[in-house]
Amino acid sequence: MTLNNQETRVTPKNIKSIFDNEVKVWKWYNYVIWWVRYGIWNKVRDLSWQIPNIYSRMRRGWGKADTWEFCDYLSDVIVGGLKHLKKIKHGYPATFDSKTNKLEYNEKRWDKILDEIIWTFEVAQKMDDTIRYLPTEEWSDKKYLRLCKIVKEINKKYPRLEQNTVLTKKESGKYEQGFRLFAKYFHSLWD
Numbered sequence: 683m684t685l686n687n688q689e690t691r692v693t694p695k696n697i698k699s700i701f702d703n704e705v706k707v708w709k710w711y712n713y714v715i716w717w718v719r720y721g722i723w724n725k726v727r728d729l730s731w732q733i734p735n736i737y738s739r740m741r742r743g744w745g746k747a748d749t750w751e752f753c754d755y756l757s758d759v760i761v762g763g764l765k766h767l768k769k770i771k772h773g774y775p776a777t778f779d780s781k782t783n784k785l786e787y788n789e790k791r792w793d794k795i796l797d798e799i800i801w802t803f804e805v806a807q808k809m810d811d812t813i814r815y816l817p818t819e820e821w822s823d824k825k826y827l828r829l830c831k832i833v834k835e836i837n838k839k840y841p842r843l844e845q846n847t848v849l850t851k852k853e854s855g856k857y858e859q860g861f862r863l864f865a866k867y868f869h870s871l872w873d
Contacts, residue, residue: 768793833848
């Protein structure tokens with residue numbers, strides 16, 4: 683059987699990007715079929731690196747796979763740990779001013795500091811994926827607008843993906859402040 687029809691022949695002119703086509707919705711049984719044919723075997727194949735990674739994580743606290751994007755791994759751990767610490771905390775840092783020795787005031791202040799640090803690391807989790815950041819010392823309206831233009835083009839080109847954003851100058855300052863607070867109260871992050 684030969685193909686003489688030019689329309690059915692695949693050429694660079696009639697190939698479309700996968701992002702330009704409409705996404706077809708699968709029926710539930712298509713997911714089951716895919717899982718049986720491919721999903722199970724992908725999981726079995728992944729065991730060859732996941733088991734040593736889990737063993738390394740138990741032994742050292744991190745595995746080789748964690749270092750592929752170490753910043754994401756650390757951000758996940760820090761956010762989860764800080765949220766848990768905020769929920770179960772029994773006090774506040776001893777370095778707080780002794781003049782304001784009011785328990786409620788210091789606890790609210792500590793909650794606010796923890797919230798700022800948590801916000802910073804939640805943003806850090808999305809950094810490079812959907813959030814763009816311009817340091818405040820390098821900030822200029824020209825650089826900010828150029829970055830916004832690039833992000834707008836990316837969002838227009840790939841509308842089905844999660845939309846990218848750029849941190850404003852105020853948000854960038856808050857992001858940097860969270861890191862400063864994390865460094866300042868690093869030794870107070872215990873219960």
